[in-house]
Amino acid sequence: MLRDESTCNTYNYGDALYWDARYVQEGGAFDWYQRYSSLRPFVRHFIPTSSPVLMVGCGNAVMSEDMVKDGYEDIMNIDISSVAINMMKRKYEHIPQLKYMQMDVRDMSFFPDESFDGVIDKGTLDSLMCGNDAPISAAQMLGEVSRLLKPGGIYMLITYGDPTVRMPHLSRPVYNWKVRLYVIPRPGFQTPEGCGSSTKSDLEPVPITEKGLLPADFVLEDPDCHFIYVCKKDDAELSNPPTDGFSRLTVDGLYV
Numbered sequence: 001m002l003r004d005e006s007t008c009n010t011y012n013y014g015d016a017l018y019w020d021a022r023y024v025q026e027g028g029a030f031d032w033y034q035r036y037s038s039l040r041p042f043v044r045h046f047i048p049t050s051s052p053v054l055m056v057g058c059g060n061a062v063m064s065e066d067m068v069k070d071g072y073e074d075i076m077n078i079d080i081s082s083v084a085i086n087m088m089k090r091k092y093e094h095i096p097q098l099k100y101m102q103m104d105v106r107d108m109s110f111f112p113d114e115s116f117d118g119v120i121d122k123g124t125l126d127s128l129m130c131g132n133d134a135p136i137s138a139a140q141m142l143g144e145v146s147r148l149l150k151p152g153g154i155y156m157l158i159t160y161g162d163p164t165v166r167m168p169h170l171s172r173p174v175y176n177w178k179v180r181l182y183v184i185p186r187p188g189f190q191t192p193e194g195c196g197s198s199t200k201s202d203l204e205p206v207p208i209t210e211k212g213l214l215p216a217d218f219v220l221e222d223p224d225c226h227f228i229y230v231c232k233k234d235d236a237e238l239s240n241p242p243t244d245g246f247s248r249l250t251v252d253g254l255y256v
């Protein structure tokens with residue numbers, strides 16, 4: 001399921017001008033993929049409410065506002081679109097827990113190393129994957145994310161990209177990230193039997209094979225599901241097999 005190709009053909013999601021034009025045209029508020037209510041179990045489980053959080057490519061999503069309502073105290077939101085950022089600054093000037101800055105995720109040198117306990121990305125790496133020089137952009141972005149995370153910090157990626165297209169980027173040895181994968185159905189998805197949306201993936205990681213793939217017998221109930229990669233920055237020796245349920249990259253592959 002190479003979602004990157006099928007979702008990139010129509011729009012230039014990697015282009016800042018595209019996003020500025022879109023935010024001028026649409027204004028308002030829109031959350032891509034999932035609302036905070038669906039992601040809350042993952043966010044609350046992995047990122048403490050007192051932690052400084054970076055929301056990369058925030059757009060005009062309500063996610064950060066909902067997180068503050070849920071107790072998060074310090075969320076820095078960045079986006080390449082000055083239109084989106086100016087709109088959000090005006091909207092949230094009365095909420096001190098929310099800060100907004102126009103910035104390119106490929107160069108976040110404004111922030112010192114190890115500034116954040118959590119970095120949340122809902123659809124932004126996906127956008128970069130649609131632009132020119134996508135692999136270079138992805139490496140620049142993820143290198144910056146890695147630099148900005150404190151040891152033990154979490155990069156939470158919510159994406160359309162399945163492990164065949166995302167693990168090659170996330171599993172670069174230089175990051176030394178341990179990765180857990182979750183799969184959640186898109187909002188409103190009904191199982192074919194009509195018995196409601198699936199909840200079995202809640203906080204139950206999907207095993208990843210040594211090659212960084214889904215197990216051969218793994219069935220995606222919703223073919224248009226979303227993937228959540230929880231990547232933990234870790235200083236532990238690569239040679240130690242994990243005992244905490246995270247998959248850890250080695251030079252040869254992944255422990256599961």
Ligand SMILES: C[S@@+](CC[C@H](N)C(=O)[O-])C[C@H]1O[C@@H](n2cnc3c(N)ncnc32)[C@H](O)[C@@H]1O
Nearest residue numbers: 019031032057058059061079080104105122123
């Ligand atoms: C698919 S939208 C997701 C918006 C928001 N995260 C959400 O969940 O609704 C992707 C966002 O990434 C932003 N973006 C694209 N390339 C970027 C870059 N190089 N640096 C920062 N933001 C970028 C776009 O402006 C857009 O707001």
